Amino acid sequence: MESTIIKSRNFNASFGTNHVVKNVNIDIPRNKVVAVMGPSGCGKTTYLRCINRMHELIPGASSSGEMTINNENIYQMHPIFVRLKIGMVFQRPNPFPNLSIYDNVIAGYKLNGIKLPKPERDRVVEHSLTRVALWGEVKDSLNKKGSFLSGGQQQRLCIARAVAMEPEVLLFDEPTSALDPISTSTVEELFHELKANYTLIIVTHNMQQAARVSDKTAFFYLGELVEYDETKIMFTAPKDSRTQNYITGRFS
Amino acid sequence: MAQIETELQLLKTEAINMWSLVNSQLNKARLAFINFDKDLAREVVLKEKRVNGSELKIDRDCENIFALFCPVAIDLRFLLAVLKINTNLERIGDIAEGIAKYVIDAEAPFSQPLLDTSRILPMYEESVRMLEDTQEAFEKEDTILARSVFKKDEFLDDVNRQSHKVLEKHLKDHPEDTAQALWILSTIRKLERVGDQSKNIAEEIIFYLEAKVLKHRGKFV
Numbered sequence: 001m002e003s004t005i006i007k008s009r010n011f012n013a014s015f016g017t018n019h020v021v022k023n024v025n026i027d028i029p030r031n032k033v034v035a036v037m038g039p040s041g042c043g044k045t046t047y048l049r050c051i052n053r054m055h056e057l058i059p060g061a062s063s064s065g066e067m068t069i070n071n072e073n074i075y076q077m078h079p080i081f082v083r084l085k086i087g088m089v090f091q092r093p094n095p096f097p098n099l100s101i102y103d104n105v106i107a108g109y110k111l112n113g114i115k116l117p118k119p120e121r122d123r124v125v126e127h128s129l130t131r132v133a134l135w136g137e138v139k140d141s142l143n144k145k146g147s148f149l150s151g152g153q154q155q156r157l158c159i160a161r162a163v164a165m166e167p168e169v170l171l172f173d174e175p176t177s178a179l180d181p182i183s184t185s186t187v188e189e190l191f192h193e194l195k196a197n198y199t200l201i202i203v204t205h206n207m208q209q210a211a212r213v214s215d216k217t218a219f220f221y222l223g224e225l226v227e228y229d230e231t232k233i234m235f236t237a238p239k240d241s242r243t244q245n246y247i248t249g250r251f252s
Numbered sequence: 253m254a255q256i257e258t259e260l261q262l263l264k265t266e267a268i269n270m271w272s273l274v275n276s277q278l279n280k281a282r283l284a285f286i287n288f289d290k291d292l293a294r295e296v297v298l299k300e301k302r303v304n305g306s307e308l309k310i311d312r313d314c315e316n317i318f319a320l321f322c323p324v325a326i327d328l329r330f331l332l333a334v335l336k337i338n339t340n341l342e343r344i345g346d347i348a349e350g351i352a353k354y355v356i357d358a359e360a361p362f363s364q365p366l367l368d369t370s371r372i373l374p375m376y377e378e379s380v381r382m383l384e385d386t387q388e389a390f391e392k393e394d395t396i397l398a399r400s401v402f403k404k405d406e407f408l409d410d411v412n413r414q415s416h417k418v419l420e421k422h423l424k425d426h427p428e429d430t431a432q433a434l435w436i437l438s439t440i441r442k443l444e445r446v447g448d449q450s451k452n453i454a455e456e457i458i459f460y461l462e463a464k465v466l467k468h469r470g471k472f473v
Contacts, residue, residue: 208322235324237463244325249254 002029005199006051006169011065013043013050015058020046022223023065028169028216033191033200035210035231038220039251047220048171048203052086053079069169080112087162091174093154095146095161102142104157105129108165128164131197132156132190152183159190163198170194172202176209188213207247211235219243256321260330263313264390267334270306271387274341277303277348278383278446282376284352288361296352303345310338326460333460337390340449340456344383347442354435362436366429369422370436372443375411378404379443382450386457395461401454408447415440 006028013021021043028034036044049055050063053074067074074082095104105125109116116124125142129135134156138149146157155175162170176184191200191213204210210217211231218228219242227234227243238244245251277296284293314335317323323331367373382404389398419433455466 207324211324236328238325247324248327249256 002032004028005030005069006201007066007068007071008047009066009068011047011050011063011067013046013055013063014061015046016060020223021050021063024225026218026225026228028199028201030199031195031197032215033195033202033213035214035217036201036203036220037205037207037210037217037246038226039246040205042220043223044203044218044220045173048173048201051169051171051201052083052088054088084112084165085167086169086171087165087167088171088173089155089158089162089175092178093151093158095149095154095157097145097147099146100143101129101138101146101149101157104146105160105164107161124164128160129157131163131194132160133186133193134160150183152179152186155179155183155187156190159187159194163194167198169199169201172200172204174203174205177205184209207235219246221246256317256323256327259313259317259321260323260327263310263317263331263334266306266310266313267337268387268391270303270310270338270341271383271390273299273303273306274345274348275380275383275387277345279380281348281351281355282380284355285362285376286373288355288358290356293352293355297349297356300345300349303342307338307342307345310334314338326463329460329463333456336456337453340453344446344449347446350442351439354439358435362432363426363429365426366419366422366432366436369418370415370433370440371411371418372436372440375408375440375443378407379446379450382408382447383453386450386453389454389457393461395458398454398457401450405447405451408444412440412444 004027006026008024008026011021011024012019024047036048038044046055050067051074055061055063056079063075069082069085074086095101096107099107102125103110105128106116106121109121109124126135126139129138134153137153138144138157141148146154149157155178159170159175176187179187188209191202194200195215202210202214214231216228217231217234219226219234219238219240221242227238227240229239234243235247238247242251277299280292281296283289284296314331317331321327382401385397385401385404388394389401415437419437423430423433458464458466
C-alpha cells in the first residue's frame with residue numbers, strides 16, 4: 001500500500017485579501033511523481049510554495065489549515081529544517097554564477113554552515129551529479145563555472161544541488177519551461193529515475209508533460225482543487241467537466 | 253472552435269458517411285437476395301471498393317489526429333472508438349458483398365418455405381435495424397439507443413441457435429433444397445456476426461460517451 005508523505009487538510013493561502021488557495025485537501029504518496037496543473041492564476045504555484053513555506057516570504061501572505069510531512073506539521077517546524085526535507089527547483093535554471101560546478105552542488109551545505117570533510121564533499125558531488133545524469137558530462141570540468149553549462153545542464157545542476165541535501169521531497173515549478181525539447185526530454189527521463197529515492201511534485205503548464213511523467217495529477221481552478229486522481233484516469237476519463245474542458249483545450 | 257474540434261467533427265462526418273454506405277450495402281444485398289436482383293447485387297460488389305477506401309481514409313485521419321493533436325479524455329476515447337467502429341463497419345461491408353456475390357452466382361431464387369422456416373428474412377431486417385440504430389446513437393450521442401442494440405441481438409442469436417435444427421428438419425422433407433439450405437445456414441452465421449459487430453459498435457459508442465468498458469460483461473450492461 002502506498003504511504004502518504006505530504007498531506008494537506010483544509011489548506012488555504014492568501015495574499016492580503018486575495019484568497020488564492022481554497023480549502024485544499026490532498027494526499028501526496030511517497031516515491032511518486034505528482035503533477036499539478038491548471039490555468040494561470042489558479043493557485044498551483046502558490047500551493048507548491050506553501051509546501052516548503054516559501055509562500056510566507058512574501059509580504060502580506062498568510063495561510064491556514066494543515067500541511068504535514070510524515071504526519072509532522074510543516075508550519076510548526078523550523079523553516080530551514082522544512083527546506084532541508086523539501087528541496088525546490090525553479091522555472092529558470094539558477095546556478096550560482098560565480099561558483100564552480102563543484103561548489104554549486106554543495107552550496108546547500110555551505111549556506112547552512114555544514115562543514116563536510118573533503119572526501120565526503122567529493123562523494124556528495126559525484127553522487128548528486130550521477131543522480132541527475134550529469135556526472136559523465138562534467139566530471140572533467142568540475143571547477144568551471146556552472147553558468148558555462150547549457151540550459152538543460154544548468155537545470156540538472158540545480159536539481160543536483162537540491163538532491164545533494166538528501167531531501168525527501170522535491171518541488172519543481174515549471175522546471176522545463178525554459179528548456180529546449182531535447183533538454184526537456186532529458187529532465188523528464190530524470191524524473192522517472194529520481195522517484196525511486198524522492199517524492200516529486202511538479203507544477204506544469206504542459207499537459208503532455210504531466211501525462212508523460214506523473215503517477216497522479218491534480219487539477220486546480222480558481223484556487224480550488226477540482227480533481228486529483230491517477231494520471232491515467234485524469235487523461236482518459238476525468239470525472240469533472242472542468243478538468244475535461246481544460247485538458248481537451250475547450251476552456252474559456 | 254479549437255482546431256482539434258474541427259478535425260474531430262470532420263472525422264465524425266466521415267464515419268457517419270461510411271456508416272450510411274455500409275448500411276446501404278447491407279440493405280441492398282438484402283433486397284437483391286429477396287428479389288433475386290442480380291443487377292443490384294453487382295452494384296453492391298462494385299461499391300465494396302468505396303467501403304474499403306473509406307476505411308483507409310478514416311484510419312489515416314485517426315493516425316494524423318493522434319500524431320498532431322495528442323488527444324486526451326473524451327477526444328481520445330472518441331478516436332479509439334472510431335478506429336474500432338471503422339473496422340467493424342468494414343467487416344459488415346464484406347458480409348454484404350459476400351451475400352451479393354452469392355445472389356450473382358445463384359441459379360434460381362430461394363424456395364419460399366425454406367426462407368420462412370429458417371426465419372432468415374426477419375433476422376436480416378433486424379440486423380439492418382441494429383446497424384441503423386448504432387448510426388443514430390452515434391450521431392445523436394444517445395447511449396440509451398446504443399444499449400437497445402444489445403436486446404435486439406438476442407433475436408439474432410436465437411435464430412442462429414435454432415437454425416441447424418430447423419434446417420435439418422426441413423431437409424428431411426425437401427432434400428432437393430440441400431444446396432440452398434447450406435447457403436442459408438452460412439448466411440445466418442454471417443448475419444449473426446453482423447449482430448455481434450453492431451453490438452461491438454454500440455459498446456464503443458458507450459465507451460466514448462460514458463467512459464465505461466462493457467466488453468465481456470455478458471448481458472448485464
